[in-house]
Amino acid sequence: MADRRVLVPLSESVTVRQTVSYAVQTALADDVDPAEVQIHLVVAVPYEADLPEGQDKIEFATSLLERAAAWVREDAGSHSHSLTIETEIVGDQEYLFGPRDYAKAFAAYADEHDLECVILDPEYQPGATAPMLQPLERELDRVGLRYDEAPVERSARHERLVGPGSRSRLFAMFLISYGFYLTLGDPTYTFDLVTGAAVAGIVAVTLSHVTFTTAPTLVGSPLRVVRFTLYIPYLIWEIIRANLAISLVILRPSMPIDPKLTRVNARVRSGLPLLALANSITLTPGTLTVRANNQQLIVHSLTQVARDDLFEGSLERAVRFVFYGREAAATATPKERGDAEVIGGEEL
Amino acid sequence: MIETIRFWAIVVLVVLGLFFTFVSAVGVLRLPDVYARSHTASQTDTLGAGMALAAVALALGWQNATIYTVLLLFFVFITNPTAAHAIARSAAETGIEPWTPEEDGNTGQSQTEGENR
Numbered sequence: 001m002a003d004r005r006v007l008v009p010l011s012e013s014v015t016v017r018q019t020v021s022y023a024v025q026t027a028l029a030d031d032v033d034p035a036e037v038q039i040h041l042v043v044a045v046p047y048e049a050d051l052p053e054g055q056d057k058i059e060f061a062t063s064l065l066e067r068a069a070a071w072v073r074e075d076a077g078s079h080s081h082s083l084t085i086e087t088e089i090v091g092d093q094e095y096l097f098g099p100r101d102y103a104k105a106f107a108a109y110a111d112e113h114d115l116e117c118v119i120l121d122p123e124y125q126p127g128a129t130a131p132m133l134q135p136l137e138r139e140l141d142r143v144g145l146r147y148d149e150a151p152v153e154r155s156a157r158h159e160r161l162v163g164p165g166s167r168s169r170l171f172a173m174f175l176i177s178y179g180f181y182l183t184l185g186d187p188t189y190t191f192d193l194v195t196g197a198a199v200a201g202i203v204a205v206t207l208s209h210v211t212f213t214t215a216p217t218l219v220g221s222p223l224r225v226v227r228f229t230l231y232i233p234y235l236i237w238e239i240i241r242a243n244l245a246i247s248l249v250i251l252r253p254s255m256p257i258d259p260k261l262t263r264v265n266a267r268v269r270s271g272l273p274l275l276a277l278a279n280s281i282t283l284t285p286g287t288l289t290v291r292a293n294n295q296q297l298i299v300h301s302l303t304q305v306a307r308d309d310l311f312e313g314s315l316e317r318a319v320r321f322v323f324y325g326r327e328a329a330a331t332a333t334p335k336e337r338g339d340a341e342v343i344g345g346e347e348l
Numbered sequence: 349m350i351e352t353i354r355f356w357a358i359v360v361l362v363v364l365g366l367f368f369t370f371v372s373a374v375g376v377l378r379l380p381d382v383y384a385r386s387h388t389a390s391q392t393d394t395l396g397a398g399m400a401l402a403a404v405a406l407a408l409g410w411q412n413a414t415i416y417t418v419l420l421l422f423f424v425f426i427t428n429p430t431a432a433h434a435i436a437r438s439a440a441e442t443g444i445e446p447w448t449p450e451e452d453g454n455t456g457q458s459q460t461e462g463e464n465r
Contacts, residue, residue, distance in 0.1 A: 243368060243395045246391065255378060259447060261446055280429075282432050282433050283394055285387050291440060300386075300387075
């Protein structure tokens with residue numbers, strides 16, 4: 001006997017639509033009287049409503065609930081008039097913190113409305129915290145509320161083993177780990193060749209979707225590797241230059257330092273390019289990345305010379321060359337486009 | 349002839365590596381605050397360890413262990429800025445404001461002298 005009265009906690013996830021649709025399907029299964037079916041859509045808000053950020057969350061939750069209610073009516077089709085849809089924001093009167101608080105809030109709601117089962121979205125993630133599903137299921141077990149995990153197809157984060165792009169990831173990961181294994185081992189020794197292939201196979205299967213955020217391409221990725229190897233001598237040269245300059249400053253008895261915080265808006269994509277740029281900036285003594293929020297870097301610079309170098313953006317151009325090619329490297333310096341400024345310490 | 353050049357290249361690299369490590373130690377002692385010290389702490393890893401590892405690679409000659417040395421250097425170059433950034437970031441999260449010479453005028457000068465002593 002399927003559940004007629006279900007509770008569906010919602011969050012903005014890639015699978016929320018499918019979860020709602022699964023909830024409607026199970027509740028309406030086996031030709032039941034649609035009048036008995038109750039679908040309660042709830043959004044848990046982790047902040048108290050009177051805080052300003054809480055207000056945002058409430059508005060956000062309301063819009064999500066409206067959309068979800070429309071989905072339910074859409075999925076229910078001809079039954080949509082007879083079944084009951086309730087929408088509710090829970091947790092706006094209290095401070096929901098961990099999975100236990102969420103489970104308690106859901107249990108209280110389910111008790112109040114006499115609901116039988118919770119349909120969980122596998123990607124359920126209220127607030128901005130870590131994945132919630134497993135701890136939440138454990139806590140729901142503790143409070144004795146039945147739950148059912150919606151079978152959804154996830155496309156974005158959990159790709160299926162074989163899909164578009166996953167084959168090239170698998171292959172690239174295999175090559176990289178096999179190459180690394182043979183570099184450490186002996187490429188002429190059969191035992192190493194066999195064990196290396198086994199290890200690389202395991203690594204490729206288990207880690208390929210973690211390693212690459214975008215699938216590697218046949219031409220682009222090797223090209224980037226080649227450009228990266230061109231970048232390394234340049235980076236080492238920059239490091240030596242900066243090292244000498246900073247060494248002179250430190251060894252001068254008067255120590256003419258002029259430390260300042262600067263903000264530089266980098267023209268590189270978040271992820272690996274930004275990591276490469278921030279790492280290179282930190283590697284050169286005299287500049288130190290304190291924060292990296294998307295394209296905005298907060299850089300602490302020790303001397304005026306180091307700061308000028310940073311504002312000239314030579315490293316940024318080099319990183320752009322590595323990831324986007326030669327044409328992209330010819331860009332205005334951060335100073336020219338007004339993306340560089342000195343800021344006070346209170347803006348950290 | 350080549351052996352002599354190699355020998356002296358190794359000596360020069362080791363001495364330079366020691367020099368940069370020494371400068372880095374001096375910098376950690378002399379510079380005023382956590383951010384400024386992070387700058388110079390990275391010198392030990394980049395050029396200090398870099399030169400020393402280059403000397404090791406030269407001394408070992410062409411063999412497997414040389415590749416390990418190069419790989420070691422590669423990983424140092426990845427981990428060092430990560431650690432420096434982590435320290436600076438946690439300092440920023442804790443709310444430590446960077447030391448600036450203008451802000452506290454004369455006191456800044458005396459602070460520097462205090463570090464000199």
